[in-house]
Amino acid sequence: MNALSLDRRLRAAGLDWILAPLPSPARGLVTTRSGGVSAGEYGTMNLARHSGDDAAAVTENRRRLRAFLPSAPIWLEQEHGIGVAVLDGTEPAAPIVADAAVTTTRGIVLAVQTADCLPVLFADRAGAAVGIAHAGWRGLAAGVLEATVNALAALGIRAEDLFAWIGPGIGARAFEVGADVHAAFCAHDPGASSAFAADRSGKWKADLCALARARLAAAGVNQVSGGGFCTHDEPTRFFSYRRAPLSGRMASLTWLEDDGTAS
16 A cells, blocks of 8 residues: 555545655554544544553554554553564564564554654665654653664664654643753753743743754754644644543554555
């Protein structure tokens, strides 16, 4: 399924899900709140089993998502860390505890769940690998993006050949943080201060996208796009944990199309 046919299928289904502009044969997809069966604060396309939503509703939502993918997503047990899973199609014996994943195997669907944290999708220009990272402030500060770039390097992918796309996350206007978050970045990189604006309460407004872009650039990834969506400010389209702690999660997904279907 090429990007054009996927876009047409989404439009035909009335879905406002987002396609990431990755180089073919890589594909990238982000779900929104539309298209599912969950109710209330989880309405309607909650994909997280840990959120308190009805389990049957989440199962049905995941079934609907699967219809647009080449295989079932490999879901991670996320912990705001820097662990990177290298997936090759082997069935995992236990839940995968990680906040990022990479693969060179076509048809494997990598996935992260977010509701304010940034999803960051990676693909190389030759179409040999894809990666994905769940990057909230803790993961960013700890180095989850650098860890993902390093995992791709171990697969033979150079940082300068990577494209990165930043998906929907909380915007700078809505993301108020304390001195601990400011220090987590600026103590190690004084230049990170440009991503923070002091407010009248003595706290800071943090620009996660700017922090992510700086981290990617330092890791050698200079082809970066995305970052234009704020989960907090679009309540009808995105879940936001900061706006409503009882909320669902979107999924961001990436994969390599099989040779016979890529275009």
